[in-house]
Amino acid sequence: MKNLLVAALLGLALLPQAWAQSTSPTTSEGFKITGRIKGLKDTTCVLAHYFGSTQYITKDTARVDGAGNMVFNGKKALPEGLFIVVTPKNRYIEFLMTDDQQFSFETDTADVIKNMKITGSKENEAFYGYQQQLGKLSEEAQALTTQKKLRNDAASTAMANKQLGDLQKQANEYRTKFLQDNPGTFAVKLLKATAEPDVPPAPKAANGRPDSIWVFNYFKQHFWDDYDFADERFVRTPIMQRKIERYIKELTVQVPDSLIKEADFLVNKAIAGKNKEVKYYTIYYITSQYEQPKVMGTDGLFVHMFEKYYKTGVMTVSDSSTLKAIGERVNSMKPNLVGKVIVTPVISDTLRRPIAFKTIKADHTVVFFYSPICGHCRESAPKLKKFVDDYKGKGVEVVAIAIDQSPEEWKKFIKEFKLGNAINGYDYTLRTDYRHQYDVFTTPTVYVLDKDKKIIARKLPVDQIEDFVLFHKRQQAAKKPIASAKVSVKK
Numbered sequence: 503m504k505n506l507l508v509a510a511l512l513g514l515a516l517l518p519q520a521w522a523q524s525t526s527p528t529t530s531e532g533f534k535i536t537g538r539i540k541g542l543k544d545t546t547c548v549l550a551h552y553f554g555s556t557q558y559i560t561k562d563t564a565r566v567d568g569a570g571n572m573v574f575n576g577k578k579a580l581p582e583g584l585f586i587v588v589t590p591k592n593r594y595i596e597f598l599m600t601d602d603q604q605f606s607f608e609t610d611t612a613d614v615i616k617n618m619k620i621t622g623s624k625e626n627e628a629f630y631g632y633q634q635q636l637g638k639l640s641e642e643a644q645a646l647t648t649q650k651k652l653r654n655d656a657a658s659t660a661m662a663n664k665q666l667g668d669l670q671k672q673a674n675e676y677r678t679k680f681l682q683d684n685p686g687t688f689a690v691k692l693l694k695a696t697a698e699p700d701v702p703p704a705p706k707a708a709n710g711r712p713d714s715i716w717v718f719n720y721f722k723q724h725f726w727d728d729y730d731f732a733d734e735r736f737v738r739t740p741i742m743q744r745k746i747e748r749y750i751k752e753l754t755v756q757v758p759d760s761l762i763k764e765a766d767f768l769v770n771k772a773i774a775g776k777n778k779e780v781k782y783y784t785i786y787y788i789t790s791q792y793e794q795p796k797v798m799g800t801d802g803l804f805v806h807m808f809e810k811y812y813k814t815g816v817m818t819v820s821d822s823s824t825l826k827a828i829g830e831r832v833n834s835m836k837p838n839l840v841g842k843v844i845v846t847p848v849i850s851d852t853l854r855r856p857i858a859f860k861t862i863k864a865d866h867t868v869v870f871f872y873s874p875i876c877g878h879c880r881e882s883a884p885k886l887k888k889f890v891d892d893y894k895g896k897g898v899e900v901v902a903i904a905i906d907q908s909p910e911e912w913k914k915f916i917k918e919f920k921l922g923n924a925i926n927g928y929d930y931t932l933r934t935d936y937r938h939q940y941d942v943f944t945t946p947t948v949y950v951l952d953k954d955k956k957i958i959a960r961k962l963p964v965d966q967i968e969d970f971v972l973f974h975k976r977q978q979a980a981k982k983p984i985a986s987a988k989v990s991v992k993k
Contacts, residue, residue: 531604533580540611541610542570542611543568544566545566548588551584551738552584554743555741581738582734583734584596584735584739585738595607597626598688600625600735602625607619607621607626615637616634639673643666646665647666677693681693695736699720699721704716718753722753729745731771731777732776742780742783742787749764750791756800758806761802761803762803765803785816785817798961798962799839799960802840808828834939840957842957843956844951846860847903847927849903849928850927850928865952865975868889868901868950870903870924871905871949872902872915876945878944882946885964886921893971894923900925950971
């Protein structure tokens with residue numbers, strides 16, 4: 503089944519009403535951007551603004567004449583943010599859109615940044631001036647690096663290293679001066695927001711080395727220091743999405759409790775910034791990443807985000823029917839998250855004898871929900887059979903449950919794929935709604951349970967079942983000596 507939230511968001515269905523048209527213009531004079539790109543002719547360019555780092559929203563198009571000239575214009579001012587002029591082959595040129603929306607530019611496809619000339623926009627003059635100066639220093643550094651490879655004697659290497667150090671010092675000094683000379687500009691805000699926290703020397707750990715944990719904690723605590731949650735323009739840049747993604751996915755332990763804590767922290771910062779668009783985007787992006795996350799078990803964050811922000815109306819949406827459908831999905835997911843005890847299926851064996859889950863004695867129970875006529879299920883069946891046969895009697899049981907079709911089709915499947923060593927179950931009453939009761943929106947769907955029938959893995963591919971079970975066995979084995987040591991200490 504298609505990811506409901508992503509499918510909805512592609513059409514902006516779960517976004518606030520008219521978000522795509524949201525603007526906070528500072529002028530009613532409209533916009534006019536005149537450009538000339540040498541090396542481009544007889545084509546069409548698009549003017550758009552970023553929506554996160556992977557999408558953009560078109561605001562205007564312009565025809566390019568034989569000399570590379572184009573004009574973008576409109577009667578309404580554009581929303582402020584980081585805009586792009588998209589040229590053929592999806593190459594693009596970036597511009598800052600603030601209150602000066604009547605300007606011109608000229609450049610060359612041979613080197614867009616180096617050849618860029620701006621007239622009528624102080625923001626963009628500063629924006630490109632900064633890039634051009636750092637570009638010059640970068641070219642010098644590349645030349646020195648090449649020279650080091652060609653002349654690698656000690657004296658030449660020492661000289662090149664000194665020159666590279668001087669260039670780095672010049673770059674740092676230039677950046678500092680640029681920030682001081684352009685206070686309050688969007689260009690400076692962008693630079694500060696993208697900069698890494700400056701971590702001071704770390705205290706020594708017990709082993710005498712710098713404390714890496716202290717460094718990590720300091721970095722994380724200061725990650726948002728130079729980011730303005732009140733500035734709506736960041737929604738229309740790649741920066742906001744990238745920072746949220748890094749903070750949530752790289753600086754946060756990927757377990758539900760930690761993720762929920764940090765997600766709420768970010769939403770609270772967005773709410774404190776008192777800008778609706780920033781709040782909406784923060785909630786939207788975090789939620790969209792965890793319906794079908796890459797790290798198993800973290801979809802608990804998706805459930806939390808929906809229940810705390812969407813269901814309560816903190817995040818208003820434009821499509822109530824989609825919201826309802828996702829709410830139903832959340833209701834299916836919630837009782838089947840990692841850490842929950844599975845709801846006992848009401849099933850019987852091929853002789854119509856009830857199968858009592860509580861009597862299944864195993865360190866690990868694999869539950870395989872499938873349809874006897876499902877193509878993917880049939881492809882997975884030989885792999886499942888091998889796993890069943892290899893681990894029968896070794897503390898692992900496999901319960902294969904057919905969620906539909908007739909008893910005859912079910913028995914035919916068991917016989918065809920020789921699944922006699924599995925515990926085969928079927929609901930003869932046809933009362934179980936597997937889709938909603940067990941979150942089986944696609945087949946096959948695999949759960950792995952521990953000895954207490956608690957879910958420890960869900961939505962696993964069949965060919966990963968063995969690896970996961972062995973991994974979990976090693977985890978449990980590693981914990982036992984620790985537990986024993988604690989007991990002996992108490993004695």
